[in-house]
Every structure is written in C-alpha cells, then in structure tokens.
Amino acid sequence: MRVLGVLGGMGPAATVAFLARVQALTPATGDQDHIRMLVDINPQVPDRNRAPQAADDMLGEMAARLREAGAQILAMPCNTAHAQSTGLRGIGLPFIDMIAETTAVATEGEVKKVGVLATPGGEALYTAALSSNGAKIVRLVGANRQAFTACIAAVKRGDTGKAPRAEMRRLAAALVASGAERVIAGCTEVPLLLGPKDVSVPLIDSADVLARACVKACR
Amino acid sequence: MRVLGVLGGMGPAATVAFLARVQALTPATGDQDHIRMLVDINPQVPDRNRAPQAADDMLGEMAARLREAGAQILAMPCNTAHAQSTGLRGIGLPFIDMIAETTAVATEGEVKKVGVLATPGGEALYTAALSSNGAKIVRLVGANRQAFTACIAAVKRGDTGKAPRAEMRRLAAALVASGAERVIAGCTEVPLLLGPKDVSVPLIDSADVLARACVKACR
Numbered sequence: 001m002r003v004l005g006v007l008g009g010m011g012p013a014a015t016v017a018f019l020a021r022v023q024a025l026t027p028a029t030g031d032q033d034h035i036r037m038l039v040d041i042n043p044q045v046p047d048r049n050r051a052p053q054a055a056d057d058m059l060g061e062m063a064a065r066l067r068e069a070g071a072q073i074l075a076m077p078c079n080t081a082h083a084q085s086t087g088l089r090g091i092g093l094p095f096i097d098m099i100a101e102t103t104a105v106a107t108e109g110e111v112k113k114v115g116v117l118a119t120p121g122g123e124a125l126y127t128a129a130l131s132s133n134g135a136k137i138v139r140l141v142g143a144n145r146q147a148f149t150a151c152i153a154a155v156k157r158g159d160t161g162k163a164p165r166a167e168m169r170r171l172a173a174a175l176v177a178s179g180a181e182r183v184i185a186g187c188t189e190v191p192l193l194l195g196p197k198d199v200s201v202p203l204i205d206s207a208d209v210l211a212r213a214c215v216k217a218c219r
Numbered sequence: 220m221r222v223l224g225v226l227g228g229m230g231p232a233a234t235v236a237f238l239a240r241v242q243a244l245t246p247a248t249g250d251q252d253h254i255r256m257l258v259d260i261n262p263q264v265p266d267r268n269r270a271p272q273a274a275d276d277m278l279g280e281m282a283a284r285l286r287e288a289g290a291q292i293l294a295m296p297c298n299t300a301h302a303q304s305t306g307l308r309g310i311g312l313p314f315i316d317m318i319a320e321t322t323a324v325a326t327e328g329e330v331k332k333v334g335v336l337a338t339p340g341g342e343a344l345y346t347a348a349l350s351s352n353g354a355k356i357v358r359l360v361g362a363n364r365q366a367f368t369a370c371i372a373a374v375k376r377g378d379t380g381k382a383p384r385a386e387m388r389r390l391a392a393a394l395v396a397s398g399a400e401r402v403i404a405g406c407t408e409v410p411l412l413l414g415p416k417d418v419s420v421p422l423i424d425s426a427d428v429l430a431r432a433c434v435k436a437c438r
Binding site for chain 1: 231238242
C-alpha cells in the first residue's frame with residue numbers, strides 16, 4: 001500500500017467528507033486494511049480567486065511538507081484549486097488530477113453536453129477538459145451563478161439544511177433543462193447538498209471519483 | 220491560531236469523526252475561521268495491546284513528522300494508545316491528554332462511581348485517572364467484556380448498524396445497573412454507536428471532550 005497525501009481545507013467539511021469517502025470505498029475488515037493518509041486540512045490557503053499565485057505557492061509548500069512526512073501520492077479534494085496546481089505538480093510525486101478523472105468518467109459513452117456545478121474557476125477547468133474529451137459544458141448562467149455561490153457559502157458556514165439543498169436541486173434541474181445529459185458535482189461542497197436521487201440525469205460526484213481513484217492508486 | 224497535529228488512524232473512522240467534531244465545535248462563518256489540522260491517519264500503527272513498545276516508537280515518529288510539517292499542539296483521538304505515549308510526549312510539543320481531560324469532566328461535582336466503556340488498556344488508564352480524582356471505576360465484566368470487543372470490531376469493519384448499537388446500549392445500561400453515576404465513552408469508536416439519549420445517566424464522550432479542548436487550545 002502507498003501513503004496518500006491529501007491537500008485539504010478548501011473547504012474543511014468537504015475534506016472530512018472526502019476522507020470518509022475514501023474509507024467507505026476501501027474494502028476492510030479491520031484498521032490495518034485501510035490506506036494511510038497524511039492530511040493537511042489548511043483552511044488558510046489564500047483565496048483561489050483573489051490571490052491565485054499565493055495559493056499556488058502555498059499549495060506547493062504544503063505538498064512538499066506532505067512528501068517529507070511520507071506521502072507517496074497526492075490528491076486535492078478541491079476542484080477550483082486545481083487551477084493553482086503548478087507548485088504541487090512540481091515536487092516529484094504523482095498527483096491524481098480530480099478534473100481529469102471526473103471528466104473521463106462524465107464523458108464515458110456518447111455524451112455531448114455535460115452540466116457542471118462549480119465555481120467560475122472550476123467551470124473554466126471543466127470547460128477545457130470536457131472540450132478535450134469531445135463534449136460541451138452546460139453552465140449556470142445569470143442569477144443561478146450567484147445562487148450557486150450562496151449555496152457553497154452556506155456549506156462553508158455549516159449550513160447543509162433544507163434551503164440550500166432545495167436550491168442546489170433547482171440549479172441541477174436548470175442544467176438538465178438546458179440540455180445536460182449528465183451533471184458533474186464539480187465542487188466538493190456540492191455532494192454535501194445534492195445526491196444522485198436529486199437529479200434526473202446521472203450525477204458524477206467529483207469527490208467520489210477522486211476517492212475511487214485514490215483507493216485504486218494506493219492499494 | 221495554532222496548528223493542531225492529530226495522531227490518527229486508531230481507528231480510521233473514529234479519526235474522521237473526531238475531525239468533523241472539531242470543525243462542528245469551531246465557530247465559523249467561512250473556511251478561514253477553522254483550525255488548521257495536520258493529520259496522520261495511520262491504520263498501520265502496531266497493535267497497542269500486542270506490541271506496545273513498537274506502537275510507542277511509531278507514535279513518537281509520527282509526532283516528530285507532524286512537528287516538522289508544522290504542528291504546534293498534538294492530540295490523539297484514541298484512548299487506548301495513550302498508554303503508548305512516551306515517545307510522542309518527548310518531542311517537545313504540548314500534548315492534550317484525552318484521558319486526563321475526559322476524567323476531569325467526568326468527575327466534576329460529587330461523583331463517586333464512573334462507568335467506563337473502553338478496551339482493557341483504556342480501562343487501566345481510566346482506573347488510575349479516576350482514582351487520582353477521587354472516583355472509582357465501574358467496569359465491564361465477564362461476557363460483557365467480550366461483547367464490547369465485538370462491538371468495536373464491528374465499527375472497525377464498517378458496521379455501525381442496529382445490532383452493535385443495541386449491544387452498546389445494553390453494555391452502558393449494565394454499567395448504570397452496577398452503580399455508575401456517569402458513563403465515559405472511553406474508546407473513540409463508542410460514540411459511533413452510542414449517543415447521550417441512549418444512556419440514562421450523563422454520557423461523557425472522550426472524543427467530544429478532546430475536540431473541545433483542542434478548539435480551546437488552538438484558537
């Protein structure tokens with residue numbers, strides 16, 4: 001087994017949900033069967049939208065420290081932060097790319113239009129990745145963009161109640177109404193509000209895809 | 220704010236539940252308000268009962284690596300492993316002692332008999348700590364000792380269903396029937412099966428006590 005290094009804290013609750021997902025996906029009859037994870041839950045990573053270079057530098061430093069502590073493979077359960085991954089990709093460890101893994105799963109078969117629930121930064125990454133895989137993005141527009149940001153902010157202040165859940169269901173439905181054949185939960189806060197049963201087309205949860213890839217890579 | 224180093228993996232699910240508890244107990248309106256946590260979820264720590272010295276050495280190494288990675292305060296959400304804490308106590312960082320913190324809370328007021336749901340190793344630590352605080356331990360005896368071990372093993376293989384929950388309720392009730400005025404959930408797997416409403420006397424959850432102490436120490 002290999003040691004998984006996790007760059008986390010963006011946000012904190014999403015990271016813990018990701019760790020639980022990795023454990024749930026690991027076949028285990030006792031402690032020893034589980035993957036060792038070295039995790040930096042750092043909620044003070046500079047804002048990825050406002051200070052991208054500072055965030056990139058910080059993530060590179062975090063990755064180097066995880067490597068020194070014994071990590072052998074890296075993963076980062078935050079879609080948006082993948083735009084600031086130059087530093088961490090340069091430290092000499094394999095990095096499991098959440099955007100690439102999720103896009104590969106979302107475009108399996110004959111899929112032309114894929115809805116994406118993500119921040120503007122995450123949306124840009126998925127637009128490029130989907131395009132490389134021959135698919136087009138269906139994105140949130142107008143007031144729905146602000147509504148999405150408000151839902152994510154709710155999770156980050158600890159609110160995963162009925163109101164943000166209903167709102168996230170509505171946003172997913174808007175993507176489907178615009179032609180999305182599948183919807184990517186492309187922000188790790190999304191699955192804390194939205195499950196597969198809440199969407200009328202297949203929901204591809206980026207955190208779940210990444211967790212599966214990590215279990216496969218480490219065991 | 221100070222960086223919390225967490226020695227985890229004993230067991231894995233209990234560690235993740237502990238991290239979620241720390242976050243839930245932290246007043247936050249956004250990511251930045253949360254505590255940074257450097258976490259080693261190491262499910263391969265040698266068996267604390269069968270190879271205590273090897274476990275002690277490994278925990279000391281883990282603590283030193285967390286210190287190198289930036290941890291400023293240490294905590295270990297595993298009661299049993301506190302018997303193997305010589306190494307980690309020697310690395311020069313403050314260590315929040317889960318047994319001491321929990322015993323202090325459990326013996327507040329005029330309490331003479333405290334029930335403990337713990338492994339044999341954890342029980343020994345609580346026996347000494349309670350005695351120092353002027354209280355006596357009420358422990359699981361006979362077949363209930365094996366029943367407890369079976370419950371913990373169930374959690375470790377991912378089973379937190381009705382059967383182990385009912386069994387853990389029965390074990391807590393047995394301690395109360397033997398005179399316990401309070402019951403300590405003295406193994407971090409216990410709260411995954413048992414809540415305050417399941418016990419007729421106050422339940423002192425060691426994971427909750429430790430999480431509160433960590434939030435207080437780091438903020």
